[in-house]
Amino acid sequence: MKTIFRYIIITAAILHTSPSFAQLPELDNHNITWNSQSRNAAESMPCGGGDIGLNVWMENGELLCYLSRSGTFDENSTFLKQGRLRIKLMPNPFEAGTQFRQTLHLREGYIAITGSKGKQQAQIRVWVDVHHPVVHVDVNTRQPVTATVHYENWRTGDRVMSKMELLACSGYKGAPVAVTAYHDEVTFDDRKVLFYHRNRNDALIFDFTVQQQGLDSVKAQLWNPQQGLTFGGFVWGSDMQPAGTDTGRYINTAYTSWQLQSIRPSKSHHINVLLHTAQTSTQEAWYKGLQEQLRIASVAEKTTFQQTTAWWQQYWNRSYIFMGGDTANAVWQAGRNYQLFRYMLGCNAYGAYPTKFNGGLFTYDPVFVNEKFPFTPDHRNWGGGTFTAQNQRLLYWPMLKSGDFDMMTAQFDFYLRALKNATTRSQFYWGHNGACFTEQMEYFGLPAASEYGWKRPSWFDKGVEYNNWLEYEWDTVLEFCLMILDMERFSGKDISRYIPLIESCLTFFDEHYQYLARLRGSKALDGNGHLVLYPGSAAETYKMTYNSATTISGLSTVTSRMLELPGKYLSDSTRTQLQLFRQRIPLLSYRNVNGYTTIAPAQSWERINNQETPQLYPVFPYGIYGIGKPGLDTAINTWLYDTTAVKHRSAVGWKQDNIFCARLGLTDSAAYYTIEKLKNASTRFPAFWGPGFDWTPDHNQGGSGMIGLQEMLLQNDGKHLYLFPAWPAAWDVHFKLHAPYNTTVEGVLKNGKLLSLKVFPEERKKDVQVMLR
Numbered sequence: 001m002k003t004i005f006r007y008i009i010i011t012a013a014i015l016h017t018s019p020s021f022a023q024l025p026e027l028d029n030h031n032i033t034w035n036s037q038s039r040n041a042a043e044s045m046p047c048g049g050g051d052i053g054l055n056v057w058m059e060n061g062e063l064l065c066y067l068s069r070s071g072t073f074d075e076n077s078t079f080l081k082q083g084r085l086r087i088k089l090m091p092n093p094f095e096a097g098t099q100f101r102q103t104l105h106l107r108e109g110y111i112a113i114t115g116s117k118g119k120q121q122a123q124i125r126v127w128v129d130v131h132h133p134v135v136h137v138d139v140n141t142r143q144p145v146t147a148t149v150h151y152e153n154w155r156t157g158d159r160v161m162s163k164m165e166l167l168a169c170s171g172y173k174g175a176p177v178a179v180t181a182y183h184d185e186v187t188f189d190d191r192k193v194l195f196y197h198r199n200r201n202d203a204l205i206f207d208f209t210v211q212q213q214g215l216d217s218v219k220a221q222l223w224n225p226q227q228g229l230t231f232g233g234f235v236w237g238s239d240m241q242p243a244g245t246d247t248g249r250y251i252n253t254a255y256t257s258w259q260l261q262s263i264r265p266s267k268s269h270h271i272n273v274l275l276h277t278a279q280t281s282t283q284e285a286w287y288k289g290l291q292e293q294l295r296i297a298s299v300a301e302k303t304t305f306q307q308t309t310a311w312w313q314q315y316w317n318r319s320y321i322f323m324g325g326d327t328a329n330a331v332w333q334a335g336r337n338y339q340l341f342r343y344m345l346g347c348n349a350y351g352a353y354p355t356k357f358n359g360g361l362f363t364y365d366p367v368f369v370n371e372k373f374p375f376t377p378d379h380r381n382w383g384g385g386t387f388t389a390q391n392q393r394l395l396y397w398p399m400l401k402s403g404d405f406d407m408m409t410a411q412f413d414f415y416l417r418a419l420k421n422a423t424t425r426s427q428f429y430w431g432h433n434g435a436c437f438t439e440q441m442e443y444f445g446l447p448a449a450s451e452y453g454w455k456r457p458s459w460f461d462k463g464v465e466y467n468n469w470l471e472y473e474w475d476t477v478l479e480f481c482l483m484i485l486d487m488e489r490f491s492g493k494d495i496s497r498y499i500p501l502i503e504s505c506l507t508f509f510d511e512h513y514q515y516l517a518r519l520r521g522s523k524a525l526d527g528n529g530h531l532v533l534y535p536g537s538a539a540e541t542y543k544m545t546y547n548s549a550t551t552i553s554g555l556s557t558v559t560s561r562m563l564e565l566p567g568k569y570l571s572d573s574t575r576t577q578l579q580l581f582r583q584r585i586p587l588l589s590y591r592n593v594n595g596y597t598t599i600a601p602a603q604s605w606e607r608i609n610n611q612e613t614p615q616l617y618p619v620f621p622y623g624i625y626g627i628g629k630p631g632l633d634t635a636i637n638t639w640l641y642d643t644t645a646v647k648h649r650s651a652v653g654w655k656q657d658n659i660f661c662a663r664l665g666l667t668d669s670a671a672y673y674t675i676e677k678l679k680n681a682s683t684r685f686p687a688f689w690g691p692g693f694d695w696t697p698d699h700n701q702g703g704s705g706m707i708g709l710q711e712m713l714l715q716n717d718g719k720h721l722y723l724f725p726a727w728p729a730a731w732d733v734h735f736k737l738h739a740p741y742n743t744t745v746e747g748v749l750k751n752g753k754l755l756s757l758k759v760f761p762e763e764r765k766k767d768v769q770v771m772l773r
Contacts, residue, residue, distance in 0.1 A: 024107075026322035026734060030336045032685065033103040037094070040251065041066065041377070042368035043684040045104050046361075047111045048347025049128035049308060052135060052275060053361020056111050056126050058102060061094040063087040063113065063124060066377060067135065068361040069275050070351030070410075072231040075203045076161075076169035076179055077442055079356065079384020081363075081377055082233065082275060083195060084250070086150040086257070087137060093122035093145070106343055109312035119143055129304045130311040130349070132297045133233075135273040144265035148243065150257040151193045151235045152250070154376050155184040165375050170383030171205050171442055173450035186258055188242045189234070193258045196232025198283050209442060209449045214462055218428050222421050225444050230286040231277040234294065238270040239263045251365045252374040277352065315346055319402035321709055324732025324750065331731055333686070334678035338709055340687035341678075341702035342402060345395065349404075353443060354411040357391035357654075357703075358382045358695035362688070369696045380695045385443040387414070389476035390539060390612075391654055391694065394703035396483060397621065401710040403738040405491045412484055415477065416501050418445025423504060429463030432515050434508025435501070438465060439473040439540070469609055472544070473537035477505050478554030479621050485561040489740045499569055502562060509533075509555055510581050530586040538601040538614035541644075545602035547586050550614045553622040555585045588618060590634070598638040599625075611648040613660070620659045620711075627665050627725050627771075628717045636664050651676030653692025654700035658708030662726040663715065667773070670712050670726040677705030716740055721768045723747070723757075729772050739764075 037058040038044060044055035044066070051070040056063070067082035074080050094100065094115040102113045110127035121142040128135050139147060161179045166172045172179045182203065186195040204226045210219050235258075243261035247254065262269060274297060276290040297304075319342075323335030344362060348355045355361070363380045366373035373379060382388065396411045415437065422435035422445050429436075438447045453466030465471050481502045488495045513531045514524035526532050538548040545551075559582045563575065570578070589600040601615040615638055618624040625635035639645060639660055649657050651673045658673035680686040683696065690696030712726040714737045721739055729752040736746040743764045748756040754772065759765040 024316065024320065024322075027107050027316055027320070027339065029327075030339045031103055031106055032340070033101060034684070035101055037061070037100055038684065040368065041364035044362075044364055045102065045111060045685055046344050046347065047104065047109075047126055047128060048344075048361060049109055049130040049311075049349075050133060051348050051351035052128045052133060053344075053347045054126065054128065054135065055362055055364050058094060058100070058113060061088070061092050061096065061098075063094075063126075063137070065126065065135070065137075066364060067273060067275070068363075069133065069231070069277065070348050070355075070361070071277055071353045072197075073226070073229070073385040073443060074197060075182060075199045075205060075226065077171055077205050077383065077385030078169040078181070078378055079380065080155070080197060080231075082231070082273075084152040084255070084377070085137070085235070085271070085273065086152055087139070087271060088148050088150075089122060089139065089141065089145040090148070091120055091143075091145060093117055093120040093141060106339060107313060107316060108309040109343075109346075110309075120145075127305070127308065128347070129297070130308045132300055132304060133275040133293065134297050134304070135275075136305075137271040139269040139271070141267050144267050146265050147237065147240070147262045147269040147271070149235065149237055149240065149260040149271050150246070151186070151195065151260075152248075152255045152257045153184055153186050153195060154253045154255040155181065155197070156186075156256045157183050162375075164373065165379065167381045168375070168379045168384060169205070170381075170386045171209065171448040171450055174454060175450065176454055184232070186256070188258065191241050191260070192234045192236040193242075193260065194232070194234060196230055196283075196286070198230040198286070199226055199228065201227050205442065205449070206444055209446050209452075212449050213446060213452055215425075215428060215446075218424055221424050222446075223417060223444060225279065225417070228279045228281055229277070230280055230283060231275070233273060233275040233290065235260065235271070235273050237262070237272065238268075239266065240271075252367055253365070253376045312346070315349075315404075319404070319736050319738060320734070321713065321737075322734045324734075330675050330679055333680055334675050334705070334709070335733070337678045337680065337687050337702075338706055340685075341699075341706060344687065344697070344699075344702070345399070345404070345407065348410070349407045351410045354387070354392055354414050355395050355699065356380075356384070357388065357395060357699050359697050360699050362697050363695065369691050381691075382694055383448070386440060386448045387443060388440045389437070389480075390439060391700050393476065393479045393483075393621070394654055394656070394700050394707065396480075396703075398703055398706035398710060400483070400486050400490050401714065401737045401739070402706075403744070405487050405493060408483065408487055411480065412498055412501075414443070415480055416498060418443075419501055419504060421445035425463060426508060426512070429461070430512060430515055432511040433504070434506075434511050435477075435504040436463065436474055436508050436512070437477040437505070439470050439476055468543065469540050471537065472535045473540060475509075475537075475548070475551040475554050478551075478558050481505055481558045482554070482561065482621060485558065485565070486740075488565070490738055490742070492742050496569065502558065503574065506555065506559060506562075506578070506581065509551070510584065525584065526586070528586075529584065531584050533586065536602070538605070539612040539617075540610040541608055541612040541614060542601045542605040543609055544606035545604070547589060547603040548614070549588055549599060549601050550617045552586055552588055553618040553624055556582070557622040557624065559585065588624075593637070593641045593643065596637040596641045597634050598642050599634060608644065611650075613642075613645045613648055613657070615642055615645060616660045619663045620656065623663075623717075626663050626717065627715060627722055628720060632664070636666070639664060639666070652701070653690075653694060653698055654704060656704050656707070659704060659711055662708050662711035665726050665771075667712075667726045667728055670708060671728050671731075674705060674708040674712065677701055677708060710737060713737060714739060714745055719767050721745065721764070723768050723770045724749070724772045727772065
């Protein structure tokens with residue numbers, strides 16, 4: 001194997017020959033360096049690529065890595081880690097008293113660890129191949145050492161999960177049945193460790209959910225991604241052989257380790273983990289696929305590091321926000337943490353499933369989040385395979401302005417794959433067309449069983465969740481519809497494959513609310529020819545609404561944007577149907593608060609459950625109100641005077657007050673809430689925020705922070721671009737962001753003066769209005 005020193009030379013050559021990257025010296029200033037080892041997994045550092053994430057840390061002279069990969073959902077819909085690596089060198093350059101350094105190199109996407117004690121010196125590089133599902137650990141030492149690799153697995157036997165532990169597979173939360181977590185298979189395979197988890201087809205939460213929700217008669221029509229799902233891989237090392245097994249305990253969890261050890265001491269060791277996930281009819285078929293992945297990765301090995309570093313470099317070059325000031329300054333830290341969180345999102349660029357809001361690929365032992373959860377490293381609250389739309393959206397909105405369009409398709413395909421199940425639900429329960437996507441659902445598109453309800457009255461609508469938080473909340477999918485339309489407008493990418501999804505989502509609201517109206521009386525529409533959107537919901541906060549602001553603004557914006565699409569996307573008949581549907585969408589409601597006209601969350605509602613501010617969703621995400629648009633004063637009044645909006649202001653977790661303020665041009669408030677969002681986390685790694693309302697790392701906090709910072713810098717209204725619409729002139733910044741119509745805007749602001757402005761294509765510069773105050 002080539003040594004790490006050779007790779008460093010190659011990397012330097014790549015940087016030297018790439019002038020576009022030479023223009024970003026700020027990025028290297030955002031690397032994270034630790035000069036002491038970690039106490040435990042909570043002090044880990046993220047690393048990843050493609051769809052694999054690692055938590056990496058040195059503890060007591062040993063390198064440890066948690067292994068995670070997108071889409072590894074077990075029978076219960078728990079998001080399982082792929083195990084833990086532990087690597088030890090003898091004699092040990094990292095034992096107590098050594099000089100130590102661990103650095104996350106953002107530009108190239110790897111972690112470098114160095115240690116020295118006397119003549120013993122070591123360099124370790126941990127990285128993940130972006131283009132192949134392989135983890136690499138390169139070890140180089142001055143003196144020959146023996147390397148021992150432990151693959152550690154805690155799923156060594158079947159066991160019944162405890163009540164609180166069911167939050168990790170939240171579809172079973174509160175279930176009236178015992179839930180079993182099933183074991184993995186681990187063995188030596190020649191000179192490798194083979195490990196895998198194959199879902200047992202007689203224990204799938206998919207089957208349980210279908211039966212609970214009365215869908216057995218249409219089960220054959222439903223998409224089932226659980227059956228035959230197998231995931232795992234190989235661990236091996238250069239010149240290593242099996243060295244037996246052992247047992248131990250890390251924090252709260254007992255484990256068994258399968259050990260590989262170098263045949264002889266050497267100055268160079270290379271450890272690999274290959275991961276493979278597939279739905280197969282047999283375990284043998286999955287194993288054959290694993291062998292093929294190994295063959296492909298072996299062929300590509302000579303160039304894979306260069307290709308991976310090149311990917312990360314183009315990733316950073318396409319968008320950035322570097323904020324000036326001293327490194328101890330909160331403004332600089334917010335800019336740095338923006339890059340760190342974007343790095344974490346980039347680690348799941350090509351995942352089979354969207355990045356989870358409640359930790360993504362980077363969760364660790366739950367007791368370090370909350371001491372009441374002494375469970376295995378697989379645990380996270382709010383489930384692994386359960387997706388909450390209100391939370392997921394905040395991770396994907398910022399990808400538009402950062403130009404990460406290739407990463408957005410994981411979220412769009414999530415809905416596209418589940419479309420058949422969502423339309424089948426509508427036909428089965430109500431006999432009409434359209435896709436009914438609930439707010440919180442399993443990754444196969446059906447409502448989580450726990451949210452559907454364990455004690456449902458026999459008379460209750462079988463298609464609705466019997467849940468006071470989630471009942472009748474099915475409009476968040478409209479945000480993802482708008483994201484798809486925005487991706488087309490920003491990038492010009494063809495979205496033909498997603499048009500049936502958007503059409504079906506709109507059809508559901510049209511047909512379902514006419515269906516409900518006919519159940520109540522003889523008319524399908526109100527006296528003005530509008531739909532009666534009752535019962536509904538304005539986020540999880542205003543419940544049993546009549547004409548919710550979120551639903552109206554979502555339907556209005558998505559329908560209008562569909563009608564603005566180029567002619568190739570819609571037939572004449574579809575366009576006519578959309579025009580008629582737009583006429584049936586009711587108008588937003590308003591109310592007077594202390595003499596000020598404000599946007600109402602709905603025309604009426606029965607109760608308030610949560611602390612969201614849906615009356616400002618017409619500002620973000622739907623953009624009905626904003627800078628340069630009519631009625632801005634009404635939207636500002638809503639922020640300033642609406643009593644619940646004022647009461648619920650916060651920068652925690654999924655709160656989006658920073659985004660509202662940016663969209664409204666309220667510079668001071670936008671700056672305050674965005675800095676609060678992006679300030680250093682209480683954890684060792686500055687962007688492991690949380691738990692907030694959810695878990696640690698809290699990706700909601702990072703995503704909403706990113707959106708707010710972007711909106712402070714650049715907003716758009718049609719082709720018009722507003723630069724610095726809510727940006728404090730005292731904040732120095734060097735940025736590059738994307739805008740609609742294949743446009744990028746790059747600028748340098750220093751000491752309140754715009755020193756540089758580059759707009760591509762250049763003719764779009766005439767559409768830019770600089771709004772510095």
